[in-house]
């Protein structure tokens with residue numbers, strides 16, 4: 001069967017999806033950003049709308065992408081703006097999916113004027129401050145049967161493989177579902193295909209075969225639909 005085939009199994013389900021990468025301003029013309037394309041989040045929003053969900057897409061910076069048909073799009077730039085928009089939309093949501101690449105840090109201060117280089121003075125240093133963890137806040141604020149889904153891009157290292165890191169992150173974050181992208185070897189960032197695992201707080205672990213971002217989106221919504229049906 002075509003895994004992306006149309007099913008209306010999310011009819012009446014209210015979902016919030018965040019997508020893209022935040023930008024943290026240094027001065028009026030410069031920012032710290034990341035390489036997120038936003039494609040995975042947009043695919044999640046598009047597939048959810050196709051399956052009948054009522055979708056709010058909180059979109060940070062992305063490559064040029066068509067707005068997903070049927071989704072309400074809220075555009076944001078910084079992590080702080082994303083946080084405000086996600087919490088507002090989450091108030092009436094059944095499912096919140098944090099696919100955005102939220103900056104962990106922002107410049108501790110934002111220069112009012114463009115930072116200039118000055119001969120004879122030491123070069124400036126960027127001091128960073130921690131951004132709030134939106135996913136952790138969603139887990140804390142969650143009421144009733146709301147499902148919270150996190151994303152993680154992981155690589156193996158000398159302290160464990162991708163799955164070890166992902167299981168630890170699921171526990172640490174306290175979300176209901178963690179979508180794990182295995183990165184490295186040219187995977188996930190700025191490419192069309194994703195592979196990884198779906199880890200559920202119930203202990204269920206499903207591999208996601210290498211496939212398109214739409215296929216990963218379908219697999220994730222299948223798991224969400226199962227969790228919703230079990231509540």
Ligand code: CTP
Pocket residue numbers: 079098099100101102103104131132133134135136149150151152153
């Ligand atoms: N996330 C978030 N707010 C942040 C940082 C991350 O909501 N300030 C969310 C992401 O959208 C993602 C999940 O948390 O759904 C995991 O992000 P990740 O960067 O993998 O986790 P971190 O806890 O930031 O850990 P790390 O130190 O590995 O970056």
Ligand code: CA
Pocket residue numbers: 102103104
């Ligand atoms: Ca992070």
